[in-house]
Amino acid sequence: MDTSLAGRTGKPFTMVVEAGKIREFARATKSQNPAYDGGPQGEPVSPTTFLMSAQFWQSGENSPLSGVDLNWERILHGEQEFVFHGAPPRAGDVLTGQARIDKVFEKAGKRGGTMIFTEQVTEFRDPSGRLVAELRSTMIETSKATTEG
């Protein structure tokens, strides 16, 4: 990765938040919380990290790194952040997502070599255009293969 990638955007995509996917995701992440079950009490809210499943609603052109030749064996996921502007999305919500490369910067590695940090932000908006959630993924590219991440 290099700093020229900053500012690249992916094509917007639509994501429909679904009760069955919320229940499946909550079970997979070992939640006991009835708030994720839905059913007669109403549409469930989605778990904190649920928007990771937005990849079901995306294809290559939705990635800001589409067409960029990358050595994925050297890239690890360093950090992941979720910000909600109000309660997390609820089943039945229809969101528009768009990803962008927010920042690319270099740091010296602790054990020599250079690490390149790339921060990708995906914004999710409701049909009125209100910002509902933001995901920030920090990817770290090392100059040699790694066993961490």
Added chain:
Amino acid sequence: MTTTDLTVGAGREPFVDKPLTITDFVRYQGASGDMNPIHHDSSFAAKAGYPTPFAVGMLQAGVLGTFATDWLGAENVRSFKVQFREQAWPGDVLTYSGTITAVREQDGERLVDIELACTRQTGGTHLKGWATFVAPN
């Protein structure tokens, strides 16, 4: 629901999970759509130089997230961040824990900041986390 203690230093009783299995990884991968074979295909992992498939970091991040929302409320979470540290492996016994670090007012809302961790049976840190919630009623 009992009243949640919202003082700095208060925590939720840690959650000690059953030993991690590749089935856990597959279940999360199916739920999330991340089908990277490094987490379930032994021969693929071996070719990449790993002794076995290793854990999906976002699975444990998800467990840490629901550990926090089972405590402070699914609708109340406003931010959640995880940092991936040591790799986790099948058979690992992971402990999820969290502590309140601040209770503050911002824009007329009462917010609770917490620090979270997911540690391995070795004592090593798999994940560190931080979250902010609107204070539960």
